[in-house]
Amino acid sequence: MDNFTKAVRFECPDHIPMQFHINASCWHHYDKEALWDLMEEHKLLFPNFKRPASDWMPTYDLVARADEPYTDPMGCVWYTSDNGITGTVLGHPLEDWENFKTWNIADPETTDGLYKVDWAAREKAWADIKANGGSFRGGLRHGHTFLQLCDLRGYQNLLCDMLDEEPLLDELIDKLTDFNLALVKRYVANGCASMAYPEDLGMQVGPMLSPDMFRKYIKPSYQKIMKPAKDAGIPIHMHSDGDIRTLVDDIVDSGVEVINLQDLVNGIDWIADKFRGKICVDLDIDRQSITPYGTPAQIDALIREEVSKIGTREGGLTMIYGLYPGVPLENVKALMDAMEKYAFYFS
16 A cells, blocks of 8 residues: 555555645746756655756646647637646637537547547556556546536636526536546546546635535536545545635535645634544645745744644645745745655654
């Protein structure tokens, strides 16, 4: 059993699993060599890092290419103004329900809903990983259900549909659920070690839809698409940015075993009271206040507080940080140092 699974299942991991993600936009906002120096210094966070050639630059995803609108397989049009930053959907193919008569949902045999996919090649890669004693994690695209509906209809239109009990919305949700279910079954059939369902549901204060609307329109779909992984005993990981406190009971009830939520938006003490020793928390470390604007000492204190309040020796805590432009390099270093140091807090 790998260290992550031990943490999820409260089976005494060797250390708290820590993940440090560097957004692709950072490579043209920071000195690359300085970031690489930090990565080389932090082997726990970057165990497989090999320094690239000095002229290296990332390949930006199709939804994250500045001033290059991208139309995805669902018909949604994405736009961003900064390379590496995922864009916003500005073109909603079902903004008018009249378009539903001719619109066809994407084919799960050729796409994951966001990009075209060669599933045969991907399945071969998974088989090779397993044959060499490794494992792979499955996951739907970010924004697989509620946000996908927003992208198709537009946020305001979608909320009005829910309030008006628009019958076409039920039909659209059924099509989307079937699409997502086909993807989940593929990952499960190929033996994924965990299954991720990333979708932002929260705002700065409160969720993007009411708990009643979540239970009526979104939760039934969640339960259906999580069921194959749940039945197979595969850990289910759910990510959401924002304040999701009023939704979290229904999210967990859908089958979630690992909840990835933001620390300060939801509150460290609230998260600890709600989940410590019960459900594994994949804590999303602050990106709004302390890490960009605080001191290295404050960053160290934040990570120590979170580990001591939410973690246990048995497990139940993993942590992740997403670096975006604007965080001083001394704070980046302080965060990496703290994550590596407190990963062994219970050792």
